[in-house]
Amino acid sequence: MLLNSIVQGLEFDTIKGDLNKEISTLSYDSKEVMENSIFVAISGFAVDGHQFIDKAIEQGASTIILEKDMLIEQDVTVLKVINSRDALARVSANFYQNPTEKLNLVGITGTNGKTSSSYFIQSIFEQAKQSTGLIGTIGTLINNKLVKNKNTTPESLNLQSTFSEMTNEKVDNCIMEVSSHSLNLKRVAYSNFNTGIFTNLTPDHLELHNNMDDYFEAKAELFDLTKDFNIINVDDKYGRRLINRVKDYETTLVTFGLEHKADIYPTDIHYSFDKTTYTVNTPSGSVKVAVNIPGKIYVYNSLAAIACAYCNGISLEDIRYGIQNVKGIKGRLETIYKEEEYKVIVDFSHTEDALEQALKTIRPYVKGKLILVFGVYADESDKGREKRDGMSRAASTFADFSVVTSDNPKTFDPLMIVQDISQAMDRYNGKYKTILDREKAIQHAIEISEKDDTILIAGKGHETTQKVGNLEIPFDETKIALEALQEKKQFVEL
Numbered sequence: 104m105l106l107n108s109i110v111q112g113l114e115f116d117t118i119k120g121d122l123n124k125e126i127s128t129l130s131y132d133s134k135e136v137m138e139n140s141i142f143v144a145i146s147g148f149a150v151d152g153h154q155f156i157d158k159a160i161e162q163g164a165s166t167i168i169l170e171k172d173m174l175i176e177q178d179v180t181v182l183k184v185i186n187s188r189d190a191l192a193r194v195s196a197n198f199y200q201n202p203t204e205k206l207n208l209v210g211i212t213g214t215n216g217k218t219s220s221s222y223f224i225q226s227i228f229e230q231a232k233q234s235t236g237l238i239g240t241i242g243t244l245i246n247n248k249l250v251k252n253k254n255t256t257p258e259s260l261n262l263q264s265t266f267s268e269m270t271n272e273k274v275d276n277c278i279m280e281v282s283s284h285s286l287n288l289k290r291v292a293y294s295n296f297n298t299g300i301f302t303n304l305t306p307d308h309l310e311l312h313n314n315m316d317d318y319f320e321a322k323a324e325l326f327d328l329t330k331d332f333n334i335i336n337v338d339d340k341y342g343r344r345l346i347n348r349v350k351d352y353e354t355t356l357v358t359f360g361l362e363h364k365a366d367i368y369p370t371d372i373h374y375s376f377d378k379t380t381y382t383v384n385t386p387s388g389s390v391k392v393a394v395n396i397p398g399k400i401y402v403y404n405s406l407a408a409i410a411c412a413y414c415n416g417i418s419l420e421d422i423r424y425g426i427q428n429v430k431g432i433k434g435r436l437e438t439i440y441k442e443e444e445y446k447v448i449v450d451f452s453h454t455e456d457a458l459e460q461a462l463k464t465i466r467p468y469v470k471g472k473l474i475l476v477f478g479v480y481a482d483e484s485d486k487g488r489e490k491r492d493g494m495s496r497a498a499s500t501f502a503d504f505s506v507v508t509s510d511n512p513k514t515f516d517p518l519m520i521v522q523d524i525s526q527a528m529d530r531y532n533g534k535y536k537t538i539l540d541r542e543k544a545i546q547h548a549i550e551i552s553e554k555d556d557t558i559l560i561a562g563k564g565h566e567t568t569q570k571v572g573n574l575e576i577p578f579d580e581t582k583i584a585l586e587a588l589q590e591k592k593q594f595v596e597l
């Protein structure tokens with residue numbers, strides 16, 4: 104493709120060189136640069152991509168897009184832009200010929216519930232015989248093929264390439280999770296969103312956003328990019344703030360909720376551990392649905408999905424079967440072992456609100472004690488401390504006993520994290536034991552459990568690795584828990 108076409112719509116200064124040249128690929132990582140490609144230099148959080156320009160040229164880059172003043176002596180085209188991440192999104196969309204124009208693109212944002220809502224939507228669309236791809240925390244799913252992603256919302260170049268693959272594979276709808284990072288860092292810029300969905304907003308990622316207002320502003324950006332529907336949870340405080348902001352937009356506003364007046368709302372809700380049933384009411388009629396994951400949060404997530412299906416003209420019958428067909432979602436209140444009243448559950452709750460919701464959901468079905476295994480992934484800053492405090496409050500309030508451990512400590516000191524959690528647990532009078540090694544912590548929870556108890560292993564959900572330092576170590580907590588149970592059952596009847 105000609106460089107001229109790739110830079111269409113991009114604002115830049117030509118520092119030097121020719122725009123009339125053939126380009127093979129794009130890259131933002133010098134390690135992946137190929138002959139006759141464009142290298143986009145990004146000033147990163149960890150390192151500055153501009154320092155790899157020489158390396159990129161050595162590897163064959165014929166065009167450099169940068170955002171800093173630099174003298175480049177080699178014979179290449181140099182284009183200066185205001186924001187390299189934004190430029191990367193623009194040229195990536197052009198390079199792949201704006202694939203989102205050929206897709207029905209649904210973006211889901213919010214602190215919790217994005218993955219779960221996306222699985223419900225996919226199931227409904229598939230029930231209606233529409234081929235539907237997913238992009239999110241669990242990975243990218245195209246025609247039943249799952250590929251892991253580095254990020255929940257991939258970098259723009261990877262994203263546009265995935266959209267393009269979806270159009271080649273004749274996918275009709277793409278349902279994607281849109282993280283606040285991706286909005287902030289322009290990963291989703293120049294993507295043509297038909298629908299935006301807002302689930303909820305509670306404290307998280309405050310290491311990137313200065314405060315909740317900044318975090319809200321980042322999420323709200325998605326609703327400036329949508330052209331058909333904005334679907335918003337009216338029960339959430341920030342959802343109502345968003346509604347006020349977008350209510351006069353041309354994009355149609357559709358609300359969902361349980362507590363406030365909404366376009367899509369449930370009646371006749373019956374909760375049990377195995378499923379929740381309710382009648383969903385939409386402007387085009389009502390239908391009874393069964394959600395196979397317990398609790399109110401999954402009523403919200405299924406309502407978000409139903410609102411999306413309603414906006415896309417899907418029949419009530421397909422909605423009913425689509426919701427019912429979701430038998431469970433990996434690591435989302437997933438019961439990995441059950442024998443009479445004894446249960447072991449794995450859940451991805453890694454924020455204060457998610458942990459509180461998960462514990463409150465399980466609590467009514469616990470006959471004995473509720474034992475929690477948890478850690479907190481957060482840095483050494485005050486914001487990290489606030490997160491540890493909040494999660495410890497939830498643990499102390501809603502669990503009978505907690506085993507405090509590590510959760511992806513990455514480059515932070517795991518001992519410091521666990522000590523800080525312990526202090527917070529003391530402040531809230533929580534009963535706990537600390538075991539730094541997560542495998543041993545899970546084994547301990549199983550060891551001390553008795554007949555009728557429920558163990559919740561929180562934080563990692565579907566993940567199968569533990570990130571320690573710069574290493575990613577294989578870590579399958581379902582396997583660890585089941586092996587510990589096997590051992591225990593030789594001695595004790597559960």
Ligand SMILES: CC(=O)N[C@H]1[C@@H](OP(=O)(O)OP(=O)(O)OC[C@H]2O[C@@H](n3ccc(=O)[nH]c3=O)[C@H](O)[C@@H]2O)O[C@H](CO)[C@@H](O)[C@@H]1O[C@H](C)C(=O)N[C@@H](C)C(=O)N[C@H](CCC(=O)O)C(=O)O
Pocket residue numbers: 131132133134144145146147148149150151152153155240253254255256257258282283284285
């Ligand atoms: C904090 C953050 O968001 N970082 C993202 C950012 O990385 P960065 O700016 O630190 O990159 P860097 O390492 O400093 O490198 C800067 C540039 O130099 C380039 N480079 C680097 C080395 C080299 O040898 N050659 C080279 O060219 C890099 O490719 C890059 O372009 O840009 C990268 C490329 O897009 C992202 O993969 C990376 O996500 C990291 C892995 C991450 O952990 N992000 C998290 C915080 C995140 O984005 N999370 C959200 C939300 C998750 C949720 O739902 O909770 C998500 O969407 O995943």
Ligand SMILES: Nc1ncnc2c1ncn2[C@@H]1O[C@H](COP(=O)(O)OP(=O)(O)OP(=O)(O)O)[C@@H](O)[C@H]1O
Pocket residue numbers: 213214215216217218219220240255280302303400401403404434435436450451452453456457458460461564
């Ligand atoms: N609607 C909800 N409100 C509050 N908590 C929720 C809700 N839905 C799910 N959760 C909790 O949050 C956890 C993560 O859910 P899910 O993966 O659907 O959210 P997510 O927004 O995709 O999260 P992430 O951004 O971390 O990928 C679940 O394991 C559950 O404990």
